[in-house]
Amino acid sequence: MLVVDNMALNVAIPAMTAELGADAQDVQWILDSYILVFAGLLLTAGSLADRFGRRRVMVIGLAVFGLASLAAALAGDPEQLIGARVLMGVGGALIMPSTLSILITVFDEAERRTAMAAWSVVSMVGLVGGPVLGGVLVAHFWWGAVFLVNVPIVALAVVAAVALMPESRGPWSKPDPLGAVLSVVGMVALVWTIIELPQHGSGTGTLVAAGVAVLALTGFVLWELRAESPMVPLGLFRERNFSGGCFSLALVQIGNGGLLLVVTQYLQFVLGYSALEAGLAFIPMAVAALVFNAVGAVLGRKVGNRVLTAVGLAVMAAGFQVMGSASPVVALALVGAGGGLAMPAAIAALMGAVPARHAGVGSALNDTVQQAGAALGVAVLGSVLSGAFTAAMPADAPGDARRSIGDALGVAARSGDAALAGTARDAFTTAMSTSFTAAAVGALVAAVVALVVLRDRPVAVDSAPVPVNA
Template sequence: MYISGSRRRLILIVLCLSTLVLVIDNMVLTVAVPPLSADLGADDRDIQWILDSYILAFAGLLLTSGSLSDRFGRRRVMVIGLALFGAASLAAACAADPVQLITARVVMGVGGALIMPSTLSILITLFDERERRKALTAWSAVAMAGLVGGPVLGGALIAWFWWGAVFVINVPIAALAIVAALRLMPESKGPWRKPDPLGMILSTSGMTALVWAIIELPAYGPTHPVTAAAAALAVIALTAFVLWELRCAHPMVPLGLFRDRTFSGGSLSLTLVQIGNGGLLLVLTQYLQYVLGLTPTQAGLVFIPMAVASLACNALGARLGGRIGARPQIVTGLAVMAAGFGLLAATAPERGLVLPLAGLLLLGAGGGTAMPAAIAALMGRVPAEHAGVGSALNDTIQQMGAALGVAALGSVLAAGYTAAMPVTAADTARRSIGDGLATARLTGDATLAQAAREAFTTAMSSAFAISAAGVLAAAVLALIVLRGGKEAGAPRPAAPADAPERELATATHS
């Protein structure tokens, strides 16, 4: 059916709102950790699961939800996800203990897994090749605005209200997106194909076990029975999933996409970038608050240059993308991001905010240039009948990179902090900077507090140096693997000749 340009723009706003609610939620929670842990009596382990339970549910269900959206309707699945996300956000705001909050976060992860693949798949099926790059740029710009604006909003909400307000803000956004989607957005599906229940079970169990193993790695190490069992289950389930998908007549995931060098190269580059980005906000907000003594609101405001630079470079990239192709944009943007992480690695308290602000400015400019181009090139290779699961593949790749980044950088940060602390300090003070400063306050030991701040700064520098190396590796990979010129962003291939139906997608009003 024909959809006018003005209506497509309104639908794009709905898709951006749906994405915004997910991004804002993850970011505002980073600045809510100190007051939340104090109010609920949450220890470090509780905080880890409050943050990671969402990722566990989200990453584990992405591929399945993408397949469900192709089969049952992308709008329908997105609306169900928004309803779940909004209701669980309200429950999280009312949580009275860590267990209740963790449970609500799991349900929010399920809702998020239903939302994210649907938004991107609707976008790439609704907009043609001429408009898709601009639409993806707008979508990426909104996501970046939420990424950076989240801590600012979170700090303001905590200052004005209480930590639960960071969850309450999700409810009106989700409700508005649901109403707008039902009124404006046509339903779209992929061609009918037989369900793949075994593929869904294997992918969900394998991805959940893999994320679980990554989460537990910093706490227990690779040889602990919990970590080893989760890793073994992940390997067995995901290997069985790949073997099954290769022989299944109607696979849930088109693994043939990875034969395309643009898709596979873009995927691996995005993974490396997300590994580098994984712990950025969580690490830096701790530095700004614990080491420099900024309030949550002030810490959030520090990220504004990153948002401004990202939005400006998003707009510039949209104009240049069709002329120079994806590869130059991606490589240049990633190199700039690596320089930004390098500046953050050189940050020290005596230098104040100069280096953090400059580093975040470069990260925003590089990310705004590279990420939309990488996603556009990757998604441009996905056939429309697989738009939902193709979008889920993209999301899964990035989530796995982010989870690996959080685990790896968290491990580096924790080990580096402990190693840099004086051996004479109490064990509790050597666990984390929060514990170190708390112990110093209780004992009135100013020397211990200073040692904790210096130890955290040293550990943070090591973590950001690793991030710089990861993003630089992604730039080299993109330069080697991605096709040159405009070919990297060429239109997605047509449906295979043996597809159950010749139509790439169907769209009907409901």
């Protein structure tokens, strides 16, 4: 639900903008308000789940997300929609860490790998299905339907959680309010800096946000190291499977974060796909991920997380590298296959190193690393793409046309300059190849990290989850 909603929203933006009278700044806040709140609250939400019960926190998050989705669907102006998106970010932050922490406390070692594979497949299906579902809903109903569809899903999920999921929580510990405040401020400032940097450069606001992020996150680390009952046990990073898994996943998400940004523009601006056709083009990626998740769940028991993660990352690197030189279907299938092998194995290695009493905050750390990597990927690959596009355009091209392919095609359409449109498409293809070469390098580095750092060995669990009667 969380992944589908965010992907479907991208398709709904044109209709939503027209009906609500939203300007470019409103659209930016509609998109960014969710991710800022979501990323900022993840660590705190994971800690709350360990303290008060993982199922309970997830159900509360589902209720908040469902009510906020209803409010978003009925919003009459951009301000109301931004407020609803903020509440959706709160609900999403409460839901996401609980899902993975429930998996690792409910399933034993023999079942956990299959559960992780299913968890990854569902996320991938949501990633690809979001634009398709969004296109269908906007075409047949109105833009608010992309939010309204969440309400029955929330109702079903709450019933399933209460009926099927056992409750669990970690042992009681003292609250850590200072750690919570520092983590929220630091993560919000960090994500804001990453979002703003490619759009506005190193302006005063960006520099201030970066400074706040550095100070708050440094203060958070120093405080957590000396606190009697830290909200986040930073000692987890001394476990090589945890730190190696986090670093590998961060590098992968940097590539994945820019994948949709770049490929959707390529499919629509260069190949002429509609928004719905562009969404459908990602189906091979989802199918490959589904198939190789199943393959990985079987192979993982024989070859271990270390080798499977490295092989999957190498396959992803190959997919990134051929993105600009082969059919996008082939390249996306390779990325999906590699992700299907690597992601569940890396997450299994990472979460296998987390003591059961810290399942919630361990899951939140995993989610935070991936969210930061995805946001950084959009910023980094977006900047690489923009710079490479400008460099590939002729120096005598109009100034607006050298900024982005969207601007270039707009100038070409207004002036009737077909040659400029062709030049812009060629320049974008060149820039895309440069961007995905950078993503391929990141995936290969992640593969090396997996081989060197990860270890296939049982990890002692220092505390079992405390069961609570439903």
